Amino acid sequence: MGFFFAVVLLVYNLVLFYIGWNGWNWIQTIIGERKRIKYTYWLVLILFAYSFVFARFLDDFPVLTWLGGIWLGLFFYLVLLLPFVNLFVFLTRFTRVPKESAKKWAGFSTIIIIIGLFVLGIYNAFTPVVNTYQITIPKQVEGAKSINIVMASDMHFSEMSGASHARNLVREINALKPDLVLFPGDIIDDDIGPFLRKGIPDIIKEIEAPVYASFGNHDREAPDVDLVNIFNNSGMKLLADEVTVLDNGITLVGRKDRGYQDVVRLKLADLMKQVDKTKPVILLDHQPYDLDIAEKNGVDLMVSGHTHRGQMAPGNLVTDMLFENDFGYLKKGQMHSIVSSGYGFWGTPLRIGTQAEIVQIKITFK
Structure with a gap:
């Protein structure tokens, strides 16, 4: 080393x-x-x-x-x-x-x-767009034929991406009137300090829909910090290798990030043993790897981030080689994969060849 x-x-x-x-x-x-x-x-x-x-x-x-x-x-x-x-x-x-x-x-x-x-x-980097995807899942849910989901990833809240960036995120999300909000990882940028100092937990609480999140590779826990508890007290429900069933029957599966070398991550097959596959299954997995494994285990929709779509061109050429789906929409068998380029940024406050985004997913059930 x-x-x-x-x-x-x-x-x-x-x-x-x-x-x-x-x-x-x-x-x-x-x-x-x-x-x-x-x-x-x-x-x-x-x-x-x-x-x-x-x-x-x-x-x-x-x-x-x-x-x-x-x-x-x-x-x-x-x-x-x-x-x-x-x-x-x-x-x-x-x-x-x-x-x-x-x-x-x-x-x-x-x-x-x-x-x-x-x-x-x-x-x-600071002017997000909304990208909308319309998909169909051939399953039924209770009391609805469709659902409006908003997804945002890779906020990387830090000294450079602070309270004003968070307020803009909440304002954009509420304007889309979602039934459900998903944050698949990298909510903070390694350090929980700026997230707390800038009052971002109280800002996220203003989202007018249930919010579920999973860990990303930059959501790191210091020895004296209970990050799960902090996130759960910030208007989100964190799913770290956990399964939860919504009132309408939709199952959310949130995974720990594969980037943690010292954390045991359950196999998806083990998590899916807790799932009723006759109902829609949505997987939050920060890094868009192993799409074939998700598809074989009966996941209907997998939402991810992590790639930033390279963030700065020609970085997109690298992410395109590394990931089967590095940005946007891909259907694999019956499974839908949606990868966001991210709402925030890492390292430098620049996005070239890509733009900060919020993702809207309109699902029709049949």
Whole structure:
């Protein structure tokens, strides 16, 4: 483990030097060689580049969390863009364009692209859309021929996704007038502190429908924190490898997340022994793996999140390779799989190539 960490640190610092070298080369085309400014530049860059690490240890400085999030987005796209910028500058050597002019305008163009990506990414992250799916389950429920479900995943409530984001979520959910609300995981972003400090439990209680949730890989319990109790006292009913039957006969099955290495997760087949399969069965499983197992065990609808649809393009190409259904709707046999790209974000407050969403599922029973 120590060797792996050392390798990661070495690679990260090499890439950081590559980014810093490009940045200073561009600045020199504007102000020339100035040693004092050069030293200041490198010091600021290093502090900026490690702000996300400092934020993990200094909870009282939320500004570090924001700086770290901005840096991660900046780092990601600079790594993608700079090789093309360097190639462009190199090719201008075979033209009549002066080398210094090529560097200067390549730098300005990169800055403009980055600003454009950040404006788009922040807008997509904080402006959710509603995606609606209409499905049919060939089973009957008591007293209704249909049900209106709203699902939201991956809120990642934190310093960057706080009370205003939660209020917007509740407002959007209530406007859809759901009969049932499902939260399949990643309600918090590793740390329960911001969730409590920002009063999000009381905000979630304003949802005007029953809310059921399952754990995600970022819903981590500290040794002195009873996360199950906190969630249950926040207007939600948490299902952690549990089965519950609603008054209309619909069965909800909520699973513990597969990301926990130290937690025993029951097999789905064992959970389904408690289920009346003649009634509709809805499974909350944060990570959309093992769709075939869910289908073989008689699940009618599986709702998931986790993928963020890559969150930042071209990350969607990776999630598309990793998951049978990384976003949207897929029917597998009699089972319907719906995966949300998520309401919140992880790491950086950006979404590019995807948008924050709330999912509405209208089910007709026959």
